[in-house]
Amino acid sequence: MDMPMAQVRPGRADTLGATSALGVALPFLVLLAIGVTFPLFGGGYWGVIATRACVYWVLVSGLNLVVGFAGQIAIGWVALLTLGAYTTSVLAAGNVMPALPPYLALAIAAVVGAIFGLIVGLPALRLRTFYFAITTLGFATIVTQVALAWQSVTGGGVGVAGPIFPKPFDSQWGFYYFCFGLAAICTWMTANIAASRFGRALTAIRDAEVAAEACGIAKPQLLALVFLFSGAVAAVAGGLFASLQSYITPDAFTLDLSVLFFIAILIGGRSSILGPLLGTILLTVLPEFAAPLVAWSTFLYAVLLLVIVLAMPGGIAELLDFKNRRPLESGRAIVPRPELLDRLLAAPAGAGAGALTLEQVALAFGGVHAIDGLDLEIRSGQIHGLIGPNGSGKTTTLNVISGYYAQQSGAVRLNGAALPVLERHRRAHMRIARTFQTPRIVGSASVLQNVMIGGTIDGECTFVESLLSLPRHRRDEVLLRDTAMLALAAVGLERLAPVRADRLQHSELRFTEIARALMLRPAFLLLDEPAAGLSAEEIGRLGALVVAIARAGTGVLLVEHHADLIFDICHHVTVLNLGKNLAAGTPAEIRSHREVVNAYLGG
Amino acid sequence: MVESIVSTGLAIGCIYALIGITYNVMFSASRVFSFTAGTLGMLGGVLGSLFIGRLGLPVAVGFLLALAGGVLLGIVTEIVAVRPVLKSLDQHLYVLSTLALALIVQQFTAIEWGTEARPFPRLFDIARGGFDQQFWLPMLACATVIVGLELLYRHTLIGRAFLAIAEDTYAARALGLPERSLRMASYALAGAIGALAGFAGGEMLLAFFGNGPMLTFYGFVPVALGGMGNNRGAVVAGLLLGLFQQTANFLVGGIFASVAVFTVFIIVLLARPEGLAGAAVQRRV
Numbered sequence: 001m002d003m004p005m006a007q008v009r010p011g012r013a014d015t016l017g018a019t020s021a022l023g024v025a026l027p028f029l030v031l032l033a034i035g036v037t038f039p040l041f042g043g044g045y046w047g048v049i050a051t052r053a054c055v056y057w058v059l060v061s062g063l064n065l066v067v068g069f070a071g072q073i074a075i076g077w078v079a080l081l082t083l084g085a086y087t088t089s090v091l092a093a094g095n096v097m098p099a100l101p102p103y104l105a106l107a108i109a110a111v112v113g114a115i116f117g118l119i120v121g122l123p124a125l126r127l128r129t130f131y132f133a134i135t136t137l138g139f140a141t142i143v144t145q146v147a148l149a150w151q152s153v154t155g156g157g158v159g160v161a162g163p164i165f166p167k168p169f170d171s172q173w174g175f176y177y178f179c180f181g182l183a184a185i186c187t188w189m190t191a192n193i194a195a196s197r198f199g200r201a202l203t204a205i206r207d208a209e210v211a212a213e214a215c216g217i218a219k220p221q222l223l224a225l226v227f228l229f230s231g232a233v234a235a236v237a238g239g240l241f242a243s244l245q246s247y248i249t250p251d252a253f254t255l256d257l258s259v260l261f262f263i264a265i266l267i268g269g270r271s272s273i274l275g276p277l278l279g280t281i282l283l284t285v286l287p288e289f290a291a292p293l294v295a296w297s298t299f300l301y302a303v304l305l306l307v308i309v310l311a312m313p314g315g316i317a318e319l320l321d322f323k324n325r326r327p328l329e330s331g332r333a334i335v336p337r338p339e340l341l342d343r344l345l346a347a348p349a350g351a352g353a354g355a356l357t358l359e360q361v362a363l364a365f366g367g368v369h370a371i372d373g374l375d376l377e378i379r380s381g382q383i384h385g386l387i388g389p390n391g392s393g394k395t396t397t398l399n400v401i402s403g404y405y406a407q408q409s410g411a412v413r414l415n416g417a418a419l420p421v422l423e424r425h426r427r428a429h430m431r432i433a434r435t436f437q438t439p440r441i442v443g444s445a446s447v448l449q450n451v452m453i454g455g456t457i458d459g460e461c462t463f464v465e466s467l468l469s470l471p472r473h474r475r476d477e478v479l480l481r482d483t484a485m486l487a488l489a490a491v492g493l494e495r496l497a498p499v500r501a502d503r504l505q506h507s508e509l510r511f512t513e514i515a516r517a518l519m520l521r522p523a524f525l526l527l528d529e530p531a532a533g534l535s536a537e538e539i540g541r542l543g544a545l546v547v548a549i550a551r552a553g554t555g556v557l558l559v560e561h562h563a564d565l566i567f568d569i570c571h572h573v574t575v576l577n578l579g580k581n582l583a584a585g586t587p588a589e590i591r592s593h594r595e596v597v598n599a600y601l602g603g
Numbered sequence: 604m605v606e607s608i609v610s611t612g613l614a615i616g617c618i619y620a621l622i623g624i625t626y627n628v629m630f631s632a633s634r635v636f637s638f639t640a641g642t643l644g645m646l647g648g649v650l651g652s653l654f655i656g657r658l659g660l661p662v663a664v665g666f667l668l669a670l671a672g673g674v675l676l677g678i679v680t681e682i683v684a685v686r687p688v689l690k691s692l693d694q695h696l697y698v699l700s701t702l703a704l705a706l707i708v709q710q711f712t713a714i715e716w717g718t719e720a721r722p723f724p725r726l727f728d729i730a731r732g733g734f735d736q737q738f739w740l741p742m743l744a745c746a747t748v749i750v751g752l753e754l755l756y757r758h759t760l761i762g763r764a765f766l767a768i769a770e771d772t773y774a775a776r777a778l779g780l781p782e783r784s785l786r787m788a789s790y791a792l793a794g795a796i797g798a799l800a801g802f803a804g805g806e807m808l809l810a811f812f813g814n815g816p817m818l819t820f821y822g823f824v825p826v827a828l829g830g831m832g833n834n835r836g837a838v839v840a841g842l843l844l845g846l847f848q849q850t851a852n853f854l855v856g857g858i859f860a861s862v863a864v865f866t867v868f869i870i871v872l873l874a875r876p877e878g879l880a881g882a883a884v885q886r887r888v
Contacts, residue, residue, distance in 0.1 A: 073699070075702065122869075126872070129695040130695070131876075133702070134819070134820060135868075137816060137819065141861070259706060266699070296714065298706065298710045302703045302706035303707060305703035306683070306700060309688070309703065310688070
């Protein structure tokens with residue numbers, strides 16, 4: 001152990017993070033400076049445009065979490081703007097009850113917006129992409145119709161006057177600063193979320209849902225929080241919008257606006273805050289430069305949308321991502337440092353002499369018996385190899401253990417207690433981690449962020465704490481970052497930490513997945529063909545790494561085709577054939593088992 | 604009153620069902636839902652009103668030209684918005700590309716045709732009253748399409764090829780079926796059906812650019828409830844939707860009827876995401 005520890009100390013990650021943190025904050029600071037000083041150079045009408053851009057951004061910032069981060073195609077978000085505008089206006093005007101102060105009306109609108117954001121968003125938890133898009137579209141259609149019809153409250157087609165905020169926000173510039181301030185706060189809050197475990201979990205749900213589940217991310221709870229937040233800010237934007245317009249009718253809330261919001265995010269690029277912010281400013285200002293084009297603006301937005309989708313799905317954010325243009329060095333080697341595992345896995349939760357057992361597990365798809373009465377015991381600190389020809393049920397076994405399939409009979413037990421059937425995200429809480437045959441990675445996130453996703457459930461702060469960047473949020477982030485750097489160093493990838501994951505080679509992705517799984521400090525680790533696609537040298541290093549993981553106390557289930565690797569490192573081997581145990585025993589026993597040799601190993 | 608609810612409900616239901624079939628025909632050929640389904644319906648009404656009402660062409664000519672417009676948009680949808688993104692189906696880019704195309708057509712219509720709803724000409728010169736043509740035309744169109752599709756799918760070679768593509772694209776390609784041409788043909792057919800829906804329902808819905816999103820939503824309800832790709836399910840669900848909407852219209856008033864439809868739609872979908880008649884699909888890891 002003469003490896004200098006300084007190399008893997010978080011200090012390294014911090015310097016990396018610090019330089020890029022300034023780089024990340026700089027464009028926002030420039031925009032802040034422009035925004036604050038804007039009244040000095042902008043004249044009357046430009047003030048209205050600037051205010052409108054701020055109002056739109058308040059909505060788009062929240063929608064960005066839904067669309068850009070979570071990848072939910074919510075095309076009817078204008079409905080929440082409408083709702084907020086009418087709620088604020090009607091309460092402030094006193095149509096139905098005594099008039100309320102505008103601030104209170106705005107706050108109530110935020111609550112109403114949050115509730116409806118949740119209602120509109122709920123279908124996303126169960127429905128496929130297109131279905132969800134359609135339901136948001138339907139909701140938008142209906143809200144406008146209700147606004148038109150509910151004359152006694154909304155004034156119907158005649159409309160209702162927007163709220164006027166009291167001094168000092170009643171003048172044009174006063175109101176501008178009010179909106180600008182809210183826009184700045186929204187930027188700050190969503191940027192906090194983006195840089196938190198919640199933001200990373202959202203991108204995982206978007207790009208690698210299966211991996212997100214395996215990391216213990218509960219999609220319903222997380223999306224519900226995001227919809228609440230996004231609905232609330234959208235409704236606040238609605239209240240501001242009503243005040244800016246000074247008078248609102250249902251005509252003001254066409255689907256065109258929804259399209260504008262949506263396209264601003266797509267132009268801006270996914271998982272970015274700056275991109276959609278620039279997109280919003282661009283789309284608000286653009287029509288003003290070409291007055292004859294105003295009638296055609298939505299048409300042009302639609303053309304823009306088509307062009308972006310077909311030509312540059314990454315949006316502005318990808319164009320601005322200079323640091324990932326630099327070529328990576330070629331011929332880089334993955335050199336794991338297993339000696340770091342002791343620190344990383346120090347006392348895994350539930351360590352000791354535990355066991356993960358399968359008893360007479362059976363599962364058939366139609367008439368095909370994928371696994372048929374399988375017994376298996378994986379003990380802490382040991383490596384259990386699972387081999388067999390294609391279609392013998394190896395991956396199915398893994399999927400039963402990690403909850404993707406429900407076994408039809410038999411039981412899977414962790415230390416004697418039966419694992420709940422099909423509850424995938426609870427596996428992570430029981431410290432059962434896994435990797436996948438095809439690596440499931442968030443391609444647009446950095447390698448470090450991908451690994452940090454693995455530690456999502458170990459964060460302690462709540463969504464609101466992250467939103468406001470309270471101490472516990474910062475502590476979580478530092479801890480997760482340090483642990484992830486350690487995990488990356490252990491698998492030999494720390495030099496690639498800041499690189500976009502989709503630029504990595506296949507073998508590097510495999511080791512990234514292992515690092516992500518190690519973030520759970522797993523009591524049991526399930527590896528699905530980790531050596532597939534690796535060079536002979538890399539397989540050797542992988543073997544040493546797995547041995548070290550087991551030595552640190554983790555029980556490993558290794559599904560593999562590389563018989564050499566299995567016989568080199570496993571303590572026990574189970575051979576499957578047609579879903580049944582063909583043989584089980586030590587590597588030496590298996591190697592001389594006649595049936596196994598005939599059926600599988602050859603020779 | 605009941606008569607009026609039933610005839611209006613069934614007629615509207617037939618239009619929804621036809622748009623649902625439009626979705627299905629496109630879906631069967633490509634595993635993709637397209638936002639242009641409702642736009643096709645809108646276009647059928649606008650083109651009919653343009654050719655027959657404004658330009659004074661004979662009904663038959665106007666009808667064929669309206670259908671031709673639908674066919675054209677169908678083909679354009681396939682080339683511009685579907686084919687380029689089929690490679691990466693799992694990224695759901697088709698949702699955005701077809702939405703963009705639908706908006707382009709809708710906005711173009713709004714600018715060139717106007718944003719006001721304009722009347723659709725009466726197709727047959729017979730007196731109004733009772734069971735009017737505005738009710739039976741959509742029903743006739745729906746019945747024709749259903750019978751026509753059944754005949755096509757069951758008794759013609761090209762129809763069987765459509766079915767083969769819908770069942771298993773890879774296997775169909777391996778058998779040497781010209782997958783791309785068949786997909787294009789399906790989109791052309793879907794375009795004609797969508798335009799027919801708007802044309803037949805023109806008198807009820809008027810020639811209005813805003814019908815696009817409305818039909819896109821209400822036309823999808825039969826698909827979602829009847830099961831993807833299931834035309835019979837779409838017709839049953841479409842008719843039920845039309846009747847339900849009209850009844851709610853009468854009972855709770857026009858606008859809250861849409862709230863009722865939306866609520867029922869969401870609840871049913873949340874309870875049975877695969878549709879009332881559909882089967883759940885196994886997911887694979």
